[in-house]
Amino acid sequence: MPTSLxxxxxxxxxxENPGLVQLLGLCPLLAVTGTFVNxxxxxxxxxxxxxxSNALVSMxxxxxxxEIRIPIYVLIIASLVxxxxxxxxxxxxxxxxxxxxxxxxxxxxxxxxxRAEIFASRNTVASSILDGLVMGTGFACLLMAIGAxxxxxxxxxIFSRMDLLLGGEPVLGIILTDGGWLLMVLPPGAFFSxxxxxxAKNAIDRRHREKRGTLSRRPRLLNR
Amino acid sequence: MNNHPIxxxxxxxxxxxxxxxxxxxxxxxLTNAHISANQQAWLERSLxxxxxxxxxxxxxxxxxxxxxPPHGLPGSEAATIYRVYAGDRPVAALFLVxxxxxxxxxxxxxxxxxxxxxxxxxxxxxxRETPGLxxxxxxxxxxxxxxxxxxxxxxxxxxxWAIKRDGGQFDQLTGASVTPRAVIKAIRETLQYFxxxxxxxxxxxxxxxxxxxx
Numbered sequence: 001m002p003t004s005l006x007x008x009x010x011x012x013x014x015x016e017n018p019g020l021v022q023l024l025g026l027c028p029l030l031a032v033t034g035t036f037v038n039x040x041x042x043x044x045x046x047x048x049x050x051x052x053s054n055a056l057v058s059m060x061x062x063x064x065x066x067e068i069r070i071p072i073y074v075l076i077i078a079s080l081v082x083x084x085x086x087x088x089x090x091x092x093x094x095x096x097x098x099x100x101x102x103x104x105x106x107x108x109x110x111x112x113x114x115r116a117e118i119f120a121s122r123n124t125v126a127s128s129i130l131d132g133l134v135m136g137t138g139f140a141c142l143l144m145a146i147g148a149x150x151x152x153x154x155x156x157x158i159f160s161r162m163d164l165l166l167g168g169e170p171v172l173g174i175i176l177t178d179g180g181w182l183l184m185v186l187p188p189g190a191f192f193s194x195x196x197x198x199x200a201k202n203a204i205d206r207r208h209r210e211k212r213g214t215l216s217r218r219p220r221l222l223n224r
Numbered sequence: 225m226n227n228h229p230i231x232x233x234x235x236x237x238x239x240x241x242x243x244x245x246x247x248x249x250x251x252x253x254l255t256n257a258h259i260s261a262n263q264q265a266w267l268e269r270s271l272x273x274x275x276x277x278x279x280x281x282x283x284x285x286x287x288x289x290x291x292x293p294p295h296g297l298p299g300s301e302a303a304t305i306y307r308v309y310a311g312d313r314p315v316a317a318l319f320l321v322x323x324x325x326x327x328x329x330x331x332x333x334x335x336x337x338x339x340x341x342x343x344x345x346x347x348x349x350x351x352r353e354t355p356g357l358x359x360x361x362x363x364x365x366x367x368x369x370x371x372x373x374x375x376x377x378x379x380x381x382x383x384x385w386a387i388k389r390d391g392g393q394f395d396q397l398t399g400a401s402v403t404p405r406a407v408i409k410a411i412r413e414t415l416q417y418f419x420x421x422x423x424x425x426x427x428x429x430x431x432x433x434x435x436x437x438x
Contacts, residue, residue, distance in 0.1 A: 034355060060240065068233045072240050079244035083251040090258035093266060155356060185355040 005130075012134025019142040019194075020201050024111035029143060030190040032102050034154070037161050039147025041095045042102055043140025045084055049106050050115060050139075051132030052080050057120040058128035064121075073116045074107075081106045094163070111139060146193045152176070154184035271306060271318055273363065274336025274345035280308045280315045289425070297321050297417050298410040299330065305425060314339045314426035317418060320349065323410035327402040328352045331361070335414045339422070342376040346411060351403075358403035368397060368404070377415040385412040 018024045028046070032038045056076045064072055085103045088096045096103070106112070115135055120128040152158055157175045183189050267285055275284065287307040297303040299322025306318040316338045323331040331351040336344035346369050348361045360366040371394055377385075386392025387404050396404050418425070 063236060064240075065229070065233050065236065067229075068237055071237060075237075075240055075244050079248050082248050086248075086251050086255040086259065090255035090262065093259075093262040180356070182354070182356045 008130060009134050009137075012131075012136075012138040013141060014138070014201075016135075017138040017142060017201075018111040018114075018135050019139055020198055022111065022114065024114050025109040025139060026194070028102055028105055028109055029139075029146070030187065030194065031105070032099060033143055033146040033150055033190055033193070034185050035151045035161065036144060036147040036159055037095075038098060039143035039145075040140070041092070041099050042106075043136075043143040045088065045099070045103060046106055046109060046112075046143075047133070047136025047140050049077065049080050049084055049109075050112050050136040051129050053077050053112055053116055054120040054128040054132035055125055056080075057116040058123060058125045061121050069117075069121065070113075073113055077112055077116075078107050098161075111135065142197065146190070146197060149193050149196075150184045150189050152180075154180045154182060154186075154189060156180040270334065270347065270349055273347050274318045274334055275308065275316075276345065278308060278315055278338075278344060280310050282307075282309045284308055284318070296421075298323055298333075298413045300324065301330075307426060309426075314422075316344055317422075317425055319414045319418075321410055321414055323406040325402070325406045325409070326351060326353060327358050327400070327406075328354065331403070331406055331410070333407060333410050335411050337415060337418045339426075340376075341378075341415070341419060342374055343372045343411070343415070346372045346407075348407065353403045354400065357397065357400040360397050360400070361403055361407055366397075368395060369407075371395060372411060377412070377419055385409075 012018075014020075016022060019026070019029050025046070028042055032042045053073070053076055057073060060072070060076075081104060084106070085096075088099070088103060115131060119131045123131070148158060151160065159174055184193070264285065271284060284306050287309070289305045289307070291297065291303045291305065293300050293302065295303055297319065301322055303322070304320040306320075307314065308316040308318065316336055319335045319337065321333055321335060323333055329352045331353065332349040334345075334347045334349050336346070338344050347363055348369060351359070351361065353359050353361065360368055363369050380393045383391065384393040385408055387394050387396040387401060387408065389396055389401060390405070392408070394404070394408055
């Protein structure tokens with residue numbers, strides 16, 4: 001893999017992770033991450049919307065007057081989310097019943113408008129799709145990590161109800177203990193988990209910089 | 225037409241809006257059949273637990289009555305009754321009702337009642353109760369909801385239609401008492417409604433899809 005491509009992936013997954021660093025899209029992040037499968041489902045849906053919206057925004061970037069770009073982003077994103085919702089209803093009806101009310105909320109995920117504005121509106125189509133892929137992957141990984149963490153502590157199980165995505169009979173997943181720490185399944189658990197994830201990332205980054213002796217260098221916040 | 229910037233912007237917006245609408249329309253065309261098939265299949269599957277052991281020959285999902293409030297059943301939104309027949313003989317009625325007094329909002333409950341007044345099956349169809357506590361009213365999380373099978377309004381006595389903590393005869397759920405109370409109350413009220421209205425419910429066979437009851 002060329003270094004630039006590897007770099008882009010490291011940006012999306014770590015250095016500029018939409019959830020961990022840019023702190024975008026926290027509403028779905030906190031709302032759906034009660035279990036691993038919910039995190040995976042919404043993560044994949046968000047990634048699909050992000051790639052498609054980046055592609056469309058990039059394709060139309062030459063015709064769009066700057067004054068009306070935001071309503072156009074909203075139009076594009078809203079239509080794509082409606083399409084994704086219909087696709088979920090048609091092919092993943094069980095997951096749609098769990099994630100149902102959160103899929104329309106992808107529209108309000110500011111990570112998507114942010115990537116359209118920051119990246120797709122000034123880069124080529126291919127590069128924008130790649131950006132959607134890496135940023136979407138970073139967001140989905142965070143959703144899955146937090147989902148797995150909360151499910152493990154809150155319910156004592158992992159990968160429960162994977163049938164919602166994969167089809168087949170209800171799967172109870174790997175049950176480690178019966179019941180768990182209820183708080184982690186409730187909304188406060190989402191805040192605690194996200195805080196722990198951000199703290200862990202900062203700690204790892206700091207240790208890494210200390211090792212390299214470049215403590216003075218501040219992390220970049222956004223793509224230019 | 226001149227090149228006034230507002231006209232130009234309006235034109236661009238109109239084109240993008242048309243393209244986006246087209247995109248949604250095409251997706252809807254492609255998925256519509258799947259979605260309605262899914263909804264039908266889901267309805268049939270969710271009625272199944274209340275139908276087990278019954279002998280019947282009509283299409284249950286088509287023998288539906290929708291009751292607009294006020295209807296005397298639990299819940300302030302529309303309630304649905306599916307009637308089950310063998311020939312012209314009534315077999316059972318399945319009620320989709322709403323328990324209003326759940327811990328975090330309404331609980332949709334499916335209650336199947338045999339023509340002799342006993343419960344054929346109860347399932348919680350939709351709820352937002354606390355994960356790990358109240359959500360054990362779901363059949364795939366615990367067998368709490370199975371204890372109503374075969375019970376009727378007079379067995380146990382009406383006072384027995386409560387959780388044990390309230391002097392009734394049904395199990396509670398550890399850490400949650402509001403949720404089971406709400407579900408049990410909804411079942412009891414549905415049984416009472418059935419006892420009072422069974423004749424009207426079964427009066428016409430499955431021909432009319434929607435009709436009004438008093």
